[in-house]
Amino acid sequence: MSLRNALLAMLTSQPMTGYDVYKNFQTSVGYVWHAPDSQIYPELRRMEQDGLISGETVPWGKRGTKKRYSITDAGVESFQEWLNTPPEYQRERDPVRLRAAYLEWAEPAASADFFRAHIEYHSARIADWEEMIRTLRDHSNPTLARRIEGKSDEEAERITAYKVFAYEGMIARAEVEIAWAEKGLELVERLGGQS
Amino acid sequence: MSLRNALLAMLTSQPMTGYDVYKNFQTSVGYVWHAPDSQIYPELRRMEQDGLISGETVPWGKRGTKKRYSITDAGVESFQEWLNTPPEYQRERDPVRLRAAYLEWAEPAASADFFRAHIEYHSARIADWEEMIRTLRDHSNPTLARRIEGKSDEEAERITAYKVFAYEGMIARAEVEIAWAEKGLELVERLGGQS
DNA sequence: AACAACTATCTATCTCCATAGATAGATGGT
């Protein structure tokens, strides 16, 4: 059900077409939640049927059309209900830790590559999120700009703060992953792999 | 494909029935990788068909039987190949961060509950993993005991070290989650929710 | 006028996983 709420979250800032949403999921919001277009379009249709959003067909160029969705009151209510409901946690399922637990079966060189890839991946994510935080802080982020338009400074600050805080959480976790992987590199060097 | 490799990992310690695996997934290994029995039994059958494991029917009580699977050479090879292959990362999809980013829409009390639940959840996991590390370190963990049986002290130490290291990684990440949620509680107190 | 690149949307297939529920024998205690 998170996809549905991610879509509602986006539509609280402004009406959007499925394509707009798809683009946002590839960039900005995609750094927290990703979805392919083949999941987005059908879900938007279902949400319209459920009355959470309403779509209007608007012209695009000469012959083309596109469908723009706006969140309804029922949609806002549903979104808030989700936010006010305690979260459910999935069982643990961590492929990286699973591998790490059995590195005595791996080749030391491959193990080292594995940890280096881990560091690289998370470093790249940190760079993405830091850039995101920068555009939130200076309000150059277009989605945020539309969201805080007409709001008081105090309210704008609050809206921004929660988003920055979410990304800071992602960064903090990624930093721990990097530190762990660096310890992993030392461990591999000390212990080696199969013997 | 991680389920398959989690099963292979378990079977490198000793032959097991589907039920044995299921039980382990609920406790020890389940703290890193979880799977329900309805996923385990069919997967074991498929793995047998693929020649990664071989099953033999053994008696159980007077009339009952059970099927015990042993990993084959092909299975070990496949498992090692997985370990030696660079990991693939899923796109980010973090329901907790998604919610956090939009807490300006939530009620402050619900937001605080949300962060407290987050802290509680991860504290419980840390307790599980610390207990796990304890049983690994003192070799009272039965699966580990069977795994290092007959191995040299040096090799036993290496096998243990990787497992401890994996759980330490889980703990480190959970600790960051808790620290983040505590910052979240402060933020909610300072900023509040909907206005 | 041709063509690449982008906007906009849709369908199909497949794997993974969650959830629920069914069956049947075994074991241990009252």
Added chain:
DNA sequence: ACCATCTATCTATGGAGATAGATAGTTGTT
């Protein structure tokens, strides 16, 4: 002898997501 509980395995359904590919109109560039 009865009953609860555990061991052992299986099937069915449905949602979520990955991947691939199809269609069609638009815009900008040689």
